[in-house]
């Protein structure tokens with residue numbers, strides 16, 4: 446149990462003058478929370494502020510999504526392109542039946558949007574028909590240009 450916060454009690458607060466989180470004496474309360482405090486170091490009176498400006502702190506009462514260790518800022522352009530592609534691939538593949546996929550064969554010809562099952566690369570979607578002999582197929586890991594319409 447932490448000791449109850451009351452006027453006259455002590456609390457750690459950001460001091461607007463010292464620019465530090467320091468011990469303060471509570472002057473006024475608003476409901477269960479301290480409103481005005483007096484800095485024990487410099488004696489200034491100011492509003493209570495639990496943390497330094499900009500610091501959200503770990504004790505925030507609002508629930509937040511767990512922060513991933515790889516920050517958003519560290520995602521490179523290449524990684525982002527990869528993620529976009531993977532999302533595009535997932536959108537094309539999601540919810541499709543096994544029967545919706547055609548087994549890839551160089552002798553076949555394909556159309557944009559065709560779903561492909563490749564023995565080595567897995568499931569893919571035809572994103573572009575480059576010409577009569579070539580199609581671009583987006584697989585989960587990367588897009589590949591594959592042959593089509595070859596007669597052997």
Ligand SMILES: [Zn+2]
Nearest residue numbers: 460463484487
């Ligand atoms: Zn102070």
